[in-house]
Amino acid sequence: MNARERLVTSAQELLWERGYGGTSPKAVQERAGAGQGSMYHHFAGKADLTAAALERTAAAERERAESVLGGDGPALERIAAYLRRERPALRGCPIGRHAADPDLVADPALRAPVEQTFAWLRDRLAGIVAEGQRDGELRADVEPAAIAAAVVAAVQGGYVLARAAGAQEAFDLAVDGAVLLVEGLRA
Template sequence: MNTSDRLIESTRALLWERGYVGTSPKAIQQRAGAGQGSMYHHFTGKPDLALAAIRRTAEEMRAKAEEQFAGPGTALERVSAYLLRERDVLKGCPIGGLAQDPDVVADPALRRPVEETFDWLRGRLAEVLAEGRERGELSASLDPAGTASAVVAVLQGGYVLARAAGSAEPYDRAVKGVLGLLAAQATL
């Protein structure tokens, strides 16, 4: 891994662990094994590096989600695969956590990839659900966009509940609950 990639990966990890304010240039450099000169050779400063890290996290999140959404099976099976995939629930969502970070939300450039990722996720889920409705797998009365927004809200809320409880159990219950609601819309 080159220095630029090490800096980005270190920033990604620190943003997830500590948030924007808690991610100091010194901590990034120490974790990356890079000096200050190297950091400023590749990036204009902490905001530029944080933006690169957030973009990479967003790209990775989208790619992982797309594996399930584009996979085989019915719409419900693909959404279930997405919701049930392995996650580090107690660490929270690396993008959802940024949406709760006041410094990220206050900066339009840092907030943009977070917002775009959630827009993409809701849109992609809506596409999968609409496909299931069109193929007769899901009820014709299902609202794909509204349901996709609800699924994302349950997922993000599940992370919050799990972190508050110090246990993955509330997350697991939330996912099981939303899957039960989706299964009630299945026609096959």
């Protein structure tokens, strides 16, 4: 890995562990084994490096979600598979935890990958719900966008509950409840 890649990867890890405020350029450089000159050769500063790291994290999260949502099978099965996908809940969502970082969300350029990832995910899930309605699998009287938002909220809320309880089981219970609710939409 070249220095730029090591810096971005290190920033991704530290942002997930510590958040924006807790991630210093010096800590990123130390983890990456790169000097200050190397960092500022590739990035204008902390915000520029953070934007690159968040873009990469967002792309990886969309890819992970799509690997489940884009599979074969009925809509309900794909949504349930997305909900029950293995996640390290105690670490929090690699993207979602940044939505609670006031310094990050105050900067439109840094907030953009978070905002765009959630918009993509809601749209993708709403499309699957609509597909299930077209196929006669899901009730026609439900609003796909509302169901999609509830699914995303259940996952993000599950992360919060797990971190607050210090237990993966809190996340698992939240997503199991969401699966039960979604299964109640059968036609």
